[in-house]
Each structure stands twice: as structure tokens, then as C-alpha cells.
Amino acid sequence: MPPDPAALEGLVVPYLERQPWFLADMSRVDRSVRANARLADLEVLLHERPGLASVVVTVGGHSFHVLVGWREPALAPAILGSRQGAVLGICDDGSGEVLCYDAFADEELSAGLLAIASAGRESARRVRLVQSLVSHASLVYDERLFMKCYRVLEPAPRQEVELLLRLDEVGFKHLLGAVARWERAGWDLALVREYVAGAVEGRALALTSLRDLLGRAADEDRMQSEEVGAAGGDLGSEMRRLGEITGSLHLALAEAFGVRTLQAGDGSPRLAIRVHGDYHLRRVLRTDAGWIVAGFGDDPLIGRFGGGGERREPRFASPLEDLADLSYSLRQVAAEAVAVRPVATWAQARRLAESWERRNRDALISGYLGVEGIGTLMELDRPAAVSSLEALVAERAAG
Amino acid sequence: MAASSRQRLDDPRWYERAVFYELLPRGFYDSNADGIGDFEGLREKLEYLEWLGVDCLWLLPFYPSPLRDGGYDISDFLTVAPELGSTDDLAAVIEDAHRRGIRIISDLVMNHTSDQHPWFVESRSSRDNPRADWYMWADDDHGFADVRVIFLDVEPSNWTFDQRRQQFFWHRFFHHQPDLNYDNPDVVDAMLGVVRFWLDLGIDGFRLDAVPYLYKAEGTACENLPGTHQLLRRIRAEIDASYPGRIMLAEVNQWPDAVVEYFGDGDECHMCFNFPLMPRMFMAIRREQRFPITEILAQTPAIPDGCQWGIFLRNHDELTLEMVTDEERDYMYGEYARDPRMRKNLGIRRRLAPLVDNDRRVGELLHGLLLSLPGSPVLYYRDELLMGDNIYLGDRDGVRTPMQWTPDRNGGFSRADFAQLYLPPLMDPVHGFQAVNVEAERRDPSSFLHWLRRMLAVRHQYPQFATGTLEVLPADNPSVLAYVRRARDVLDGAGEPLASGPSASGLDGAGEPVPSAGAPAAVLCVSNLSRFAQPAELSLGRWEGCTPIELLGRVPFPRVTSAPYSVTLAPYGIYWLELVER
Numbered sequence: 004m005p006p007d008p009a010a011l012e013g014l015v016v017p018y019l020e021r022q023p024w025f026l027a028d029m030s031r032v033d034r035s036v037r038a039n040a041r042l043a044d045l046e047v048l049l050h051e052r053p054g055l056a057s058v059v060v061t062v063g064g065h066s067f068h069v070l071v072g073w074r075e076p077a078l079a080p081a082i083l084g085s086r087q088g089a090v091l092g093i094c095d096d097g098s099g100e101v102l103c104y105d106a107f108a109d110e111e112l113s114a115g116l117l118a119i120a121s122a123g124r125e126s127a128r129r130v131r132l133v134q135s136l137v138s139h140a141s142l143v144y145d146e147r148l149f150m151k152c153y154r155v156l157e158p159a160p161r162q163e164v165e166l167l168l169r170l171d172e173v174g175f176k177h178l179l180g181a182v183a184r185w186e187r188a189g190w191d192l193a194l195v196r197e198y199v200a201g202a203v204e205g206r207a208l209a210l211t212s213l214r215d216l217l218g219r220a221a222d223e224d225r226m227q228s229e230e231v232g233a234a235g236g237d238l239g240s241e242m243r244r245l246g247e248i249t250g251s252l253h254l255a256l257a258e259a260f261g262v263r264t265l266q267a268g269d270g271s272p273r274l275a276i277r278v279h280g281d282y283h284l285r286r287v288l289r290t291d292a293g294w295i296v297a298g299f300g301d302d303p304l305i306g307r308f309g310g311g312g313e314r315r316e317p318r319f320a321s322p323l324e325d326l327a328d329l330s331y332s333l334r335q336v337a338a339e340a341v342a343v344r345p346v347a348t349w350a351q352a353r354r355l356a357e358s359w360e361r362r363n364r365d366a367l368i369s370g371y372l373g374v375e376g377i378g379t380l381m382e383l384d385r386p387a388a389v390s391s392l393e394a395l396v397a398e399r400a401a402g
Numbered sequence: 403m404a405a406s407s408r409q410r411l412d413d414p415r416w417y418e419r420a421v422f423y424e425l426l427p428r429g430f431y432d433s434n435a436d437g438i439g440d441f442e443g444l445r446e447k448l449e450y451l452e453w454l455g456v457d458c459l460w461l462l463p464f465y466p467s468p469l470r471d472g473g474y475d476i477s478d479f480l481t482v483a484p485e486l487g488s489t490d491d492l493a494a495v496i497e498d499a500h501r502r503g504i505r506i507i508s509d510l511v512m513n514h515t516s517d518q519h520p521w522f523v524e525s526r527s528s529r530d531n532p533r534a535d536w537y538m539w540a541d542d543d544h545g546f547a548d549v550r551v552i553f554l555d556v557e558p559s560n561w562t563f564d565q566r567r568q569q570f571f572w573h574r575f576f577h578h579q580p581d582l583n584y585d586n587p588d589v590v591d592a593m594l595g596v597v598r599f600w601l602d603l604g605i606d607g608f609r610l611d612a613v614p615y616l617y618k619a620e621g622t623a624c625e626n627l628p629g630t631h632q633l634l635r636r637i638r639a640e641i642d643a644s645y646p647g648r649i650m651l652a653e654v655n656q657w658p659d660a661v662v663e664y665f666g667d668g669d670e671c672h673m674c675f676n677f678p679l680m681p682r683m684f685m686a687i688r689r690e691q692r693f694p695i696t697e698i699l700a701q702t703p704a705i706p707d708g709c710q711w712g713i714f715l716r717n718h719d720e721l722t723l724e725m726v727t728d729e730e731r732d733y734m735y736g737e738y739a740r741d742p743r744m745r746k747n748l749g750i751r752r753r754l755a756p757l758v759d760n761d762r763r764v765g766e767l768l769h770g771l772l773l774s775l776p777g778s779p780v781l782y783y784r785d786e787l788l789m790g791d792n793i794y795l796g797d798r799d800g801v802r803t804p805m806q807w808t809p810d811r812n813g814g815f816s817r818a819d820f821a822q823l824y825l826p827p828l829m830d831p832v833h834g835f836q837a838v839n840v841e842a843e844r845r846d847p848s849s850f851l852h853w854l855r856r857m858l859a860v861r862h863q864y865p866q867f868a869t870g871t872l873e874v875l876p877a878d879n880p881s882v883l884a885y886v887r888r889a890r891d892v893l894d895g896a897g898e899p900l901a902s903g904p905s906a907s908g909l910d911g912a913g914e915p916v917p918s919a920g921a922p923a924a925v926l927c928v929s930n931l932s933r934f935a936q937p938a939e940l941s942l943g944r945w946e947g948c949t950p951i952e953l954l955g956r957v958p959f960p961r962v963t964s965a966p967y968s969v970t971l972a973p974y975g976i977y978w979l980e981l982v983e984r
Binding site: 110129131143146200201202203207208211212214215218236237289291292 | 688689690691693696697699700874875876877878879880881932933934941943944946964965966
């Protein structure tokens with residue numbers, strides 16, 4: 004017997020209120036609205052002990068998903084260990100008291116989620132929780148698959164899911180392919196994708212490159228800006244390859260979602276495609292087989308889309324917008340690398356970091372413009388593209 | 403005896419576990435004070451090689467030669483260069499080496515001869531002599547127009563005009579090295595005779611030079627043609643039938659997917675060099691990230707049972723850049739060869755130590771990779787001392803200077819007058835023989851030489867390094883390369899499973915590795931490719947509950963749990979850890 008729905012609701016809502024990711028959004032929501040939180044969906048996945056239920060709570064126009072597990076209270080400490088924050092509380096499952104908790108704290112239940120999300124097609128022996136963010140939790144199974152369990156739900160199809168499936172259809176392979184989709188009651192609850200062990204975020208590679216450059220400058224005390232390309236940790240060739248991948252991503256997006264003509268600020272018509280929209284160095288991964296696009300900035304609560312429970316509209320814009328996002332993240336990561344150096348060296352480090360940024364942005368553009376067919380999306384020649392890009396990056400830096 | 407502690411001489415698959423040592427006989431030790439190293443000198447120094455712990459010597463060409471290409475221009479295949487001694491002297495070296503458990507393979511150049519070879523002298527003498535067709539002659543130089551020129555620094559074409567015969571002859575390398583014509587069955591028979599001659603003398607196999615170019619065909623790149631594979635299968639069949647346990651090690655400087663063709667179905671070469679891996683080890687350290695290495699490992703196909711890669715850091719040739727992309731090549735040039743004299747053809751002619759700015763930590767890191775990545779490691783003589791080079795010597799001589807034995811005259815290499823030496827020894831204050839020599843490093847227990855010897859001993863104890871599987875582990879830090887080598891169910895030549903634990907050690911004294919008992923464990927190798935200290939979190943989930951034990955000091959590390967495993971590494975630091983179930 005599973006616990007009674009009302010009892011679960013009584014535990015889940017206060018639990019949600021304790022979560023930073025819930026409050027991050029709820030702080031904007033009136034207390035009276037909060038009081039209206041209600042159970043929108045309950046599905047019991049495992050009826051016995053340990054038990055498991057998928058619970059959706061709606062409040063203030065948002066829907067939140069919590070996976071609740073339960074066991075006999077005496078067993079729970081051994082399972083949960085120090086993860087006391089995961090406890091929801093005690094209730095009755097018909098044959099006695101059980102302790103309810105966030106199921107991600109229980110490895111056995113987390114491992115079983117894969118089979119549930121994939122309708123029995125996938126299973127795994129080992130699981131680890133790698134990320135617990137505002138909008139989702141990520142679980143890695145056997146270093147082979149990973150599952151993103153959405154906490155803040157959106158009506159299906161969620162943009163990320165749609166993008167992945169369509170890009171796969173048009174043959175864009177430089178991404179972590181979708182393996183299974185867990186959908187219920189009009190929401191995407193989770194997405195299972197390939198996991199590439201050993202992949203590294205673009206940001207980490209960029210920091211490695213900067214560490215080498217700035218470290219060498221400190222050692223040698225005579226590094227000139229023009230020598231940036233000669234530094235051991237040069238990132239130029241990697242950025243050129245990333246530019247190529249970005250170009251093919253845009254061609255695939257254009258094929259999947261079409262090309263539109265929008266009016267530019269000066270009233271002239273401009274080609275627009277469905278852009279990635281949140282393209283930066285954390286969204287791309289370097290694998291042993293080259294770069295892949297890891298994610299699509301799937302977060303209903305943060306980012307440029309702002310809050311609100313309504314469905315976000317796909318963004319059509321100039322492909323330069325994505326390149327500008329990426330270029331801007333080169334600048335941010337360079338600033339980050341400079342900031343950890345001794346203050347006395349900042350002037351020199353900044354100069355080098357600027358050269359580094361310019362070199363890598365140029366490499367990115369070269370790779371991008373070198374992609375066959377990219378002329379159908381990019382009407383500008385290289386100098387014009389570079390100056391537009393610089394303007395867009397400056398806009399981001401200012402705003 | 404040492405043989406029992408290392409390679410059993412009756413194991414036909416010895417090469418899968420062997421550590422090779424490439425040496426230049428004329429540069430190793432001069433026993434008769436004529437300024438040139440010789441076989442008797444080599445025999446006297448076998449004790450050193452046994453002490454170091456190598457299993458097989460690869461002798462660079464020792465045949466008579468005008469020496470216009472480091473001996474790869476052979477003028478007689480069936481004897482040894484008189485300045486090195488006699489064939490009997492070589493036989494004595496082989497016998498002594500075998501007694502010590504050390505095998506010997508020799509270089510064999512099948513593709514071409516010297517233009518001084520009697521075969522070519524006869525062939526060029528007229529158009530109708532008995533050997534007129536032993537080489538590739540043509541009336542014009544239009545044939546094989548698409549074939550690339552390999553030594554493009556010095557050779558404008560693969561065709562050279564011969565005044566006497568009034569025809570052009572074909573050469574893939576230097577113009578004084580005419581290519582043999584393997585379409586002529588007499589040439590094939592002659593070369594098989596050469597192979598038998600040396601195997602009968604006791605040579606354990608051949609390092610086959612320039613293998614891809616043996617057969618030529620119009621309209622092709624004249625590389626990797628079916629005829630070449632057919633010839634290799636024929637030689638292999640001969641070896642299997644009459645000389646079991648002898649090996650063919652091919653030099654095929656191509657991408658891995660082309661190279662694996664030279665293993666055939668296990669019926670061509672026993673070993674091939676893995677060329678692309680080498681420059682990428684250097685590149686990974688320069689970029690402080692693992693992808694140059696993991697990328698090439700991911701592209702390296704599986705090889706048939708009974709085959710093995712040969713891997714190396716440096717050899718007698720330039721650091722080959724043929725197998726990196728143009729962009730990477732520019733990068734390597736910029737990094738490792740700022741002085742234009744250091745560049746040569748498509749490579750860089752530097753020894754290991756100056757290539758890494760004489761940084762011992764990088765030397766250890768590179769050798770740690772060499773000894774733990776898949777393949778049999780091939781050391782280049784003197785790299786065990788981290789010796790330098792002399793870029794002011796011509797051609798590739800800069801990396802072929804004499805071995806440095808002692809701080810005495812001529813580095814203990816020869817008692818001849820200095821002016822008599824085949825090449826001057828290094829005398830600069832950093833790499834010169836007074837600073838870097840065997841005697842000093844053998845006396846110093848903390849020398850690089852001793853460190854390498856300990857690592858070789860550890861490697862011999864763990865067959866995983868030789869024949870195990872390799873799995874690259876995810877690490878959050880791109881500067882950290884981690885992989886696990888795990889034993890396969892390997893049977894030795896006699897059909898017995900290999901000893902599950904490490905075998906007896908060749909080391910003595912305190913602090914030596916103590917082998918652990920039980921089933922063959924996995925060995926985790928973690929390397930920091932950065933010159934700065936690095937942390938890393940490794941995904942070791944599969945080994946949850948295991949205790950990693952460091953192989954040199956047998957120090958237990960914290961037990962693996964389900965959480966990511968944290969390690970911290972010193973600059974260029976390496977760990978080899980056995981994952982022991984407890």
C-alpha cells in the first residue's frame with residue numbers, strides 16, 4: 004500500500020518550500036499564492052517497501068516534480084547516511100509508519116528510475132547523482148547514460164527535448180543523443196541521453212589554456228601579446244573545430260526549423276534561424292571524437308527568457324547571436340583566469356587575456372565561415388561578420 | 403639466472419611483453435680503440451643492459467654501407483661492416499645476450515639498397531645484364547607522378563637519371579638508394595635468402611624498414627599495395643615454419659587504420675610501430691591536456707591476437723610529424739624546434755632531454771606513459787640517461803652521438819684519439835659526458851637511470867601493462883589522464899595461463915615493490931600533464947570497495963567508494979595504482 008495522496012501532499016509542499024531552487028523562483032510569488040500549492044499529479048511507481056512515487060505540485064503557475072521514496076524508518080538512516088536534508092517526514096503506508104524522502108538520496112531507487120523512465124528498455128548496475136540544480140537533477144548510469152530529471156516542469160514537448168529529437172532527425176550527430184523520454188500527463192518528466200565518459204566542458208579547456216598562458220607569462224616575464232598563439236596551451240585549433248561544429252549545428256537547425264526573414268534594427272531584412280539561444284563554453288563538451296553540443300540551456304526559471312509559467316517561445320535570430328554568446332563566454336572565462344592571478348600582475352595578464360580572447364574568437368569565426376553551405380545562413384563577409392559580432396559581444400558586456 | 407626472472411626464451415609470444423632497447427652498434431662501445439663502436443664492445447656492455455632490465459635489443463643497421471643514410475644504405479646484406487667486427491663477433495654477442503635472457507633483432511632494409519651494392523652496380527652497367535631488372539628503370543621520369551617525395555628537403559624527385567645506363571631509376575628515399583624491383587621473383591628469392599641467413603645466425607627477428615613501399619603500381623600512391631602484404635605473408639610463413647619465436651616488426655609510418663593491415667590476420671607482422679601516438683604524447687604535455695592522446699587511442703583499432711604495437715618516445719630518426727595534421731605540425735615546430743636547424747624533413751631532430759627542456763619530471767612522465775600505454779615500449783639508447791643531442795651535426799647524426807659511459811676521455815666510449823671518433827661525444831656543460839654518464843647515474847640511487855630501472859621492474863611484474871585492456875577513465879580535469887589496464891585471460895605459448903600475480907622481481911635491496919598475491923588486479927595509471935599541481939576526481943565506481951595500492955612503494959590509498967575518487971598530483975606527477983579487492 005502506498006501512502007495516502009493527501010499525506011504525501013502534506014509532506015511534499017513543505018519540502019519544496021525548504022529547497023533553494025524552489026524559493027529562487029517563489030520569492031517572486033506572493034505568500035497567498037504559495038498557500039495554494041496543490042497536488043496536480045501522483046503516480047505510484049513502486050508500491051511496496053522501498054516505495055517510490057512521482058509527485059507533481061502546481062503553484063503560482065509553475066509545476067514542480069518531486070520523486071518521493073519511502074522505507075521503514077529503522078532502515079532509512081543506513082540508506083540516507085548524512086543526507087538528512089532529503090527527508091520529507093513520516094507517514095503511514097497502511098502497514099505502518101514509513102519515512103519519506105527525496106528519492107535521489109537513495110541509490111537503489113535512483114538506479115531503478117532508469118528502467119521506469121525508459122519503459123524497461125534500459126537498466127544499469129551503478130548510478131551516481133552528478134548535479135542537483137535549480138531546474139533538474141542529473142543521474143549518470145554505468146558511465147553510459149545520463150538522465151535529466153526535470154524539477155520545474157514545462158508542457159511537453161519541452162524545448163530541449165524537441166530540439167534534440169529534431170536535430171537527430173536531420174542528422175546532426177554532434178550531440179548527446181536522446182535514448183528515452185519520460186512523459187506523463189502533458190509534461191516531460193525526464194530525458195535519458197547518451198553519456199560520454201571523459202568529456203570535458205569547453206570552459207575547463209579554456210581555463211587550462213589560460214592557466215598555461217598566464218603561468219608562462221609569469222615565469223618568463225617577457226611574453227608579448229603576439230606570442231599568445233605560440234603558448235603551449237594554445238586553444239586556437241580547438242576553437243576552429245568548435246566553429247565548424249557550430250556552423251553545422253546552425254545548418255541543422257535551419258533544416259529542422261526553417262529560415263525566416265526578420266527586420267533588423269535599421270529596417271533591412273535579415274535571415275534568422277532558430278538559434279541555440281544560450282550557447283556558451285559550458286554548453287559544449289570536448290570528447291575524444293571532437294566537440295559536441297551538450298545542452299540547450301534548458302531552464303525555465305533563469306536565463307534570458309525570464310520567469311513565468313507560460314510556454315517559452317522558440318527564439319529565431321541571426322546565427323551571429325550564438326557566436327556572440329560563445330565569444331562573450333571566452334571573455335568571461337579570460338576574466339576569471341586573470342582574477343585568480345596575483346593582483347600585481349593583472350595589467351599584464353589582462354593584456355594577454357585580451358589577445359587570447361581575440362585569437363580564439365578569430366579561430367572560432369574561421370572555423371564557422373569555413374563550413375560548406377554556411378553562406379546560405381550568413382550574408383555577411385568576414386570583416387562585416389566580425390564587426391557585427393564585436394558589437395553583439397559589447398552589448399552583452401554592457402548589459 | 404636473469405633469464406628466468408624476465409623473458410623466458412622458449413616463449414614464442416615474448417615480444418608482447420618485452421621492453422625493447424634500440425641501439426647504434428657503432429655508437430655504443432668501442433673495444434678496439436679505433437673510434438667506432440663494435441660488437442665486442444657491445445658484448446662487454448651486455449651486463450649493463452641486463453642490469454637495466456631490457457628484454458630485446460634492436461640493432462640499427464650493421465651492414466657494410468657507404469653510410470650516406472646512417473647505414474640504411476646497405477651495400478652487402480650478407481655480412482657485417484668490417485669496422486664493427488666479424489659475423490662471428492655478432493654471433494658471440496647473440497649467444498651471450500641469449501644467456502642473459504636478452505634477444506636481439508636487427509634492422510633490415512628490403513625496399514632499397516645502396517647504389518654501391520653489387521646488385522645495383524651490375525644493374526646499372528647495361529640494359530641487358532642478368533640483374534638489369536632488379537631495380538626499377540624507366541626511359542623517362544613521368545611514371546608514378548602522384549607519388550609524394552618523402553625527403554622533400556633534399557630530393558626534388560623520386561626519379562634520378564643514371565648516366566651510364568641512360569635511364570631513370572626509382573627511389574622513394576635518397577637518390578643513392580635505388581628501390582628494388584619486387585615484381586622480379588629473383589629479387590624476392592634473394593631477399594628471402596637474406597632473411598634465412600640472419601635467422602640461421604641466431605637473430606631473433608627483424609625491424610623491417612620502410613615496409614609500405616615495397617611494391618609499386620602506376621596510378622596508386624605506391625604505398626600499402628597488395629603485393630607488399632603478400633610478400634610479408636610469405637616471409638612470415640617461412641618464419642613460422644622454420645624459425646618459430648622470431649619476429650617481424652614493421653616500420654609503417656601511417657595512420658593506425660592503415661597500419662593494422664600489416665598485422666594481416668595475424669599472419670603478417672608480429673609488431674608494428676604506433677607512429678601517431680608518439681608526437682601526441684609530446685603535444686598533450688605541451689597543451690597540458692589529454693585529448694591529443696585519448697583521441698588517438700580512440701582511433702586505434704583492435705589488433706589480431708598475437709600482435710603487438712611497438713611504442714616509443716624517440717628513435718634514431720627525427721621526431722616524425724608525418725602523422726599529425728598540418729596545423730598540429732606547425733604547432734609542434736613552434737614548440738619544440740625554435741631553432742630552424744632543429745627541423746628536418748617533416749620532423750624534429752632532437753633527443754628527448756633537450757626536447758623537454760631537460761626537465762626530469764617530464765622525462766619521468768613521458769616514460770611513465772611509454773611503459774603503461776598499450777604496446778611494447780622501445781627505448782632509444784641513452785634516453786635512460788636523459789642524454790642530450792648536438793644539433794650542429796649534419797643530417798640525423800645529432801641524435802646518434804656516442805654513448806656516455808664515464809666522465810673520462812671520450813665519455814668512456816673509446817680510448818681512440820678524439821679526432822678519430824665516428825662522431826664527437828657531447829661536451830656541453832649540461833648534457834656532456836662529464837655531467838651525464840652511466841657510471842655516475844649507476845652510483846646515484848636517485849638518478850633517472852635508477853628510477854627507470856625500477857619502473858621497468860614494476861612493468862615486468864604486471865602483465866596488464868603489456869597485454870591488458872585499456873580503458874580511459876573520465877576525469878573532470880582535462881590536464882589529468884587516467885586509464886585502467888586490466889589483464890585479459892592470456893595464455894602463454896605453452897598454453898598455460900600466465901602467472902596471476904607479479905612474477906619475481908629483478909630488483910634487490912630495500913624498498914622494492916612487493917608483489918601481491920591473488921587474481922590479476924586492474925592497474926590504474928594517473929598522469930598529470932600539467933606543470934602545475936592538479937586535483938582530479940575520477941569515476942571509479944566499478945572498483946567500489948577496492949583499495950588502490952601504489953606500485954613503487956606499496957602504499958595503500960583511501961578505499962574507493964561510490965563517490966568520485968579524489969586524487970591530487972604533483973606537477974607532471976604520475977601514479978601507478980593496483981586496484982586490490984580487500
